[in-house]
Amino acid sequence: ERLRRWPDGFLPLGDAVCALNPSYGQGMSVAAQTATAVEEALAAAGTVRGAAAGLRRVVARAVEPAWQIATSADLAYPWAKQDSDLRTKVAIRYLYRILAVCPTSEAASRVLLDMNQMVAPPTAVFRPRVVAAAVRGPRRAPAGPPLRGPRTAARLPVPAGEPGSP
Numbered sequence: 001e002r003l004r005r006w007p008d009g010f011l012p013l014g015d016a017v018c019a020l021n022p023s024y025g026q027g028m029s030v031a032a033q034t035a036t037a038v039e040e041a042l043a044a045a046g047t048v049r050g051a052a053a054g055l056r057r058v059v060a061r062a063v064e065p066a067w068q069i070a071t072s073a074d075l076a077y078p079w080a081k082q083d084s085d086l087r088t089k090v091a092i093r094y095l096y097r098i099l100a101v102c103p104t105s106e107a108a109s110r111v112l113l114d115m116n117q118m119v120a121p122p123t124a125v126f127r128p129r130v131v132a133a134a135v136r137g138p139r140r141a142p143a144g145p146p147l148r149g150p151r152t153a154a155r156l157p158v159p160a161g162e163p164g165s166p
Contacts, residue, residue, distance in 0.1 A: 008052050024066075036060060066118060095125065101139070
């Protein structure tokens with residue numbers, strides 16, 4: 001990235017562009033998204049000659065969401081560099097708030113799962129239902145699994161050996 005002039009046919013991909021924390025499992029998703037973005041850009045350009053500089057920008061845009069997620073999440077580790085700017089600190093507090101409401105908010109749970117699986121962009125945490133759940137705050141989670149009552153007993157099979165089994 002420090003070269004003044006890149007060779008025209010040179011296009012770094014995968015871990016040559018960015019090394020992600022493997023614990024997040026985003027490498028294959030990023031590789032697939034990058035390949036798709038490069039394919040679309042090449043189809044639009046119609047030629048590979050002179051396209052490398054533009055393709056490097058395409059690759060950088062494809063990698064950016066995973067990089068944001070991974071580097072933000074890594075700040076939770078005590079050994080991570082902690083001289084974050086105010087924007088990053090606020091974003092991390094907001095993400096922790098979303099994590100806190102996940103046990104009782106389907107919208108928050110779904111958006112974090114989709115983000116981590118690279119199905120939704122990081123901006124998905126600002127969807128109205130997720131923001132509402134974060135503002136509302138954590139609710140008390142149910143104490144345990146739902147009890148079998150008269151309304152559910154007819155629909156749920158009763159395991160052999162339990163009271164009410166055939």
